[in-house]
Amino acid sequence: MSDVVTRFAPSPTGYLHIGGAHTALFNWLFARRNGGTFLLRIEDTDRERSTPEAVKEILEGLAWLGITWDEDPFFQTERMERYRAEAGRLLAEGKAYRCVCTPAELDARREAARARGETPRYDQKCRELRPSQTEGKAFVIRFRAPLSGTTIVRDLLRGDVAFDVGELDDLILLRSDGSPTYNFVVVVDDASMGITHVLRGDDHLNNTPRQILLYEALGYPLPRFGHFPLIHGIGGGKLSKRQDDVSVTSYRDRGYLPEAMINYLVRLGWSHGDQEIFSLEELTGIFSLENVGKSPSRFDPERLLRLNAHYIKTGSPERLARLLVPFLKKRGIEAEPSPWLAKAVRTFQERSRTLSEMADSSVYYFRPKDPDPKAAAKFLTPEMAPLFEEIAREFAALSEFTPATIEAVLHRAAENMGAKLGKVAQPIRVALTGGTVSPGIFEVMEVLGREEVIRRLTHSSATIRKN
RNA sequence: GUCCCCAUCGUCUAGUCUGGCCAAGGACACCGCCCUUUCACGGCGGCGACCGGGGUUCAAAUCCCCGUGGGGACGCCA
Numbered sequence: 001m002s003d004v005v006t007r008f009a010p011s012p013t014g015y016l017h018i019g020g021a022h023t024a025l026f027n028w029l030f031a032r033r034n035g036g037t038f039l040l041r042i043e044d045t046d047r048e049r050s051t052p053e054a055v056k057e058i059l060e061g062l063a064w065l066g067i068t069w070d071e072d073p074f075f076q077t078e079r080m081e082r083y084r085a086e087a088g089r090l091l092a093e094g095k096a097y098r099c100v101c102t103p104a105e106l107d108a109r110r111e112a113a114r115a116r117g118e119t120p121r122y123d124q125k126c127r128e129l130r131p132s133q134t135e136g137k138a139f140v141i142r143f144r145a146p147l148s149g150t151t152i153v154r155d156l157l158r159g160d161v162a163f164d165v166g167e168l169d170d171l172i173l174l175r176s177d178g179s180p181t182y183n184f185v186v187v188v189d190d191a192s193m194g195i196t197h198v199l200r201g202d203d204h205l206n207n208t209p210r211q212i213l214l215y216e217a218l219g220y221p222l223p224r225f226g227h228f229p230l231i232h233g234i235g236g237g238k239l240s241k242r243q244d245d246v247s248v249t250s251y252r253d254r255g256y257l258p259e260a261m262i263n264y265l266v267r268l269g270w271s272h273g274d275q276e277i278f279s280l281e282e283l284t285g286i287f288s289l290e291n292v293g294k295s296p297s298r299f300d301p302e303r304l305l306r307l308n309a310h311y312i313k314t315g316s317p318e319r320l321a322r323l324l325v326p327f328l329k330k331r332g333i334e335a336e337p338s339p340w341l342a343k344a345v346r347t348f349q350e351r352s353r354t355l356s357e358m359a360d361s362s363v364y365y366f367r368p369k370d371p372d373p374k375a376a377a378k379f380l381t382p383e384m385a386p387l388f389e390e391i392a393r394e395f396a397a398l399s400e401f402t403p404a405t406i407e408a409v410l411h412r413a414a415e416n417m418g419a420k421l422g423k424v425a426q427p428i429r430v431a432l433t434g435g436t437v438s439p440g441i442f443e444v445m446e447v448l449g450r451e452e453v454i455r456r457l458t459h460s461s462a463t464i465r466k467n
Numbered sequence: 468g469u470c471c472c473c474a475u476c477g478u479c480u481a482g483u484c485u486g487g488c489c490a491a492g493g494a495c496a497c498c499g500c501c502c503u504u505u506c507a508c509g510g511c512g513g514c515g516a517c518c519g520g521g522g523u524u525c526a527a528a529u530c531c532c533c534g535u536g537g538g539g540a541c542g543c544c545a
Contacts, residue, residue, distance in 0.1 A: 297480090
């Protein structure tokens with residue numbers, strides 16, 4: 001048994017987005033690959049913005065993707081005592097101090113520093129205050145960071161990155177209401193949860209030296225760190241919930257398959273030679289940090305869509321039929337997973353990129369559709385009425401109604417007209433499906449069944465004659 | 468502004484650590500052709516990149532330096 005322990009630590013302030021899922025996936029894969037443990041920690045210390053709905057949505061998203069966690073999720077709001085105790089310890093040891101600067105004062109000084117072109121940083125005003133001077137005032141607890149020196153982050157992916165400690169800050173550990181802040185809880189939690197590998201997005205690289213200082217002050221052993229490249233939005237820059245469509249569950253709801261999402265995500269910043277298609281299971285055997293790149297990538301919905309098309313095309317019809325049912329229901333079609341539905345699905349696997357598309361384009365399997373006016377004008381011409389009737393009669397006389405016997409009938413009809421098959425097939429397509437685009441017409445008829453085909457052809461010819 | 472990271476086709480990337488096999492490979496997108504009852508799928512072909520400049524070397528996409536560009540971080544958010 002390996003001793004690798006990784007985690008994904010989302011803050012439940014919204015849905016699970018592409019970036020979070022990417023981070024979760026890499027952590028999960030690294031743990032699974034190394035026979036380790038993957039944990040979930042819900043960073044809900046920001047009570048204002050955290051919601052139980054977001055927690056549910058995030059867990060659902062992960063489960064949908066097939067990313068499984070090994071223990072019940074940890075909730076930071078349930079661990080407050082631990083944070084306060086650790087902060088108290090630092091205070092007692094002189095490694096932290098009380099600061100009575102108010103948010104307004106800090107804001108003003110920060111702005112002034114910026115105006116002067118300096119790095120906004122806490123000016124350490126309260127660093128040497130005596131206890132009597134903080135008496136009766138609201139205070140926060142600040143970390144007494146070393147004043148000088150260099151902290152080196154030994155990053156698994158980027159090598160050694162040096163930070164001048166002077167650039168760092170006396171960060172706030174406990175707010176005036178006693179709640180802990182991010183950099184502090186992360187350290188306390190990662191250490192107490194036994195996290196061995198902290199793998200996260202590049203945007204946290206700057207936080208790492210601060211956290212290392214905290215590890216040292218608290219006397220915790222250091223985990224290994226690895227920062228992988230961020231996923232940028234379509235316009236470049238951080239993914240934006242406004243510009244980019246990045247909610248994982250929204251993709252699910254639009255008919256994307258989890259394996260497509262996983263496959264898409266894993267190839268962002270990671271590669272395995274020229275291979276493009278990976279299953280989750282396969283990944284747990286080959287994923288390696290060594291093949292993780294360094295430069296950011298850009299979210300490309302087109303590529304995700306294409307991958308989804310691939311998985312729809314190659315997926316099992318039975319499973320897709322099952323997944324399709326709710327999409328049909330949304331369109332007012334009550335269907336059950338069945339061999340028949342699987343057969344219907346099969347005719348659309350090569351021409352649907354999402355389950356939504358499949359549901360949209362297959363409605364005529366479930367109920368007749370009025371022909372598109374333009375298609376009707378072009379194909380449902382008067383001379384088609386007798387043809388439809390003739391073909392319907394021949395279908396009725398067939399001993400077996402299969403693509404092969406259907407094809408024979410249509411070919412004969414075309415020959416009699418001295419025309420190509422298309423001359424006959426296209427009008428029939430319109431009569432049967434209401435449009436000019438569909439799967440192969442013989443397959444469509446097989447799915448529809450002889451009775452329904454005859455009914456629709458008869459109905460169409462009657463309509464033609466009426467006009 | 469300060470600090471940090473990054474830099475190969477439009478996009479995802481292989482190649483960079485361990486220089487020569489790279490007149491740079493694959494995939495998506497795009498364009499053309501073929502297949503074909505429509506649409507797709509598929510097949511074949513095309514377009515298309517080593518950010519710039521110096522250096523090191525017999526040899527640089529690969530190593531070093533400087534520019535430039537992009538990104539991230541600088542909260543009593545996480």
